[in-house]
Amino acid sequence: MFFDTHTHLNVDKFKGEEAELIEEARKQNVKKMAIVGFDTPTIEKALQLSRDHEGVYSIVGWHPTDSETYTDQVEEKLIEQLQLPKVVAMGEMGLDYYWDTASKKSQHEAFKRQIKVAKELNLPISIHNRDxxxxxxxILKEAQIQDIGGIMHSFNVDTYWMEKFLDLGMHISLSGVVTFKNAPEVKEVAQAVPFDRLLIETDAPYLTPMPHRGKRNEPSYVRFVAEEIARLRDCSIEEVATQTTKNADKLFRLT
Known part of the structure; x- marks a missing residue:
């Protein structure tokens, strides 16, 4: 059984197909998934999908590229939403220096404020980090994030940083990037990360794994992430599925 710990079935690219794609994922043994909301419309859609479908959970927060719009009103609403049933974490939050849509100052402030909320509510966090x-x-170290832990979503840096984030109590989540030929550092991470701190995800509709690269990503494709990790770790795909699902269940307090 697979757990796709980060997917965006709540974006317009999937509009009208959500139930069909959830069912297709189930046929591929993706029995659980966390749909990540990152602004007002996607948060509302994530909450709706988790209400309507068994095995579907929500992660809600404010994306760093939208941090200029993170207000007291946004935060108050998030605090309400984070306490709803089937919300398992706060995010995705973090920093993004690639897209020039928000100042570093606003990103840092929104990130720190969200960490504070997550700690008050005792929820793990999902981290977006780009450049x-x-x-x-x-920021995570200063916030003593080990108190709640969380996920380095779609981890794409090297084993040096992997160790440092692990020391903060974070989990390492690998996406379709691990299947790319031009991602040797991520493949090294897949081999080195402790099995009990590893998660898998699609980040659908983005980062489609081989052999479907170039097409829209879907939650059912998380099996290709698991297959590559199994190859790199010289173990069975069943072991990867079992362990990563166990890790997600524990982090999200589903067991």
Missing amino acids: ATEDTYN
Whole structure:
């Protein structure tokens, strides 16, 4: 059984197909998934899908590229939503220095405020980090994030940083990037990460794994992430599925 710990079935690219894709994922033994909301419309859709479908959970937060719009009102609403049934974590939050849509100052402030909320509610967090690894690490360390832990979503840096984030109590989640030929560092991470701190995800509709790269990603494709990890770790795909599902269940307090 697979657990896709980060998917965006709540975006427009899937509009009208959500139930069909959830069913297709189930046929591929993806029995659980966490749909991540990152702004007002996607949060509402994530909550709706988790209400309507068994094995579907929500993660809600404010994306760093939208941090200029993170207000007191947004935070108050998030606090309400985070306490709803089947919300298992807060995110995705973090830093993104690739897209020039929000100042570093606003990103840092929104990130720190969300961490504070997550700690008050005792929820794990899901971290978006793009071209901002050192600052992401420093903010998490300063916040003593090990109190709640969380996920380095679609981890795409090297084993040096993997160790540092693990030391903060974070889990390492691998996406379709691990199947790419031009991602040797992520393949090394897949081999080195402790089995009890490893998660898998699709980040659908993005980062489609081989052999479907170039097409829209879907939750059912998380099996290709698991297959590559199994190959790299020289173990069975069943072992990867079992362990990563167990890790997600424990982190999200589903067991």
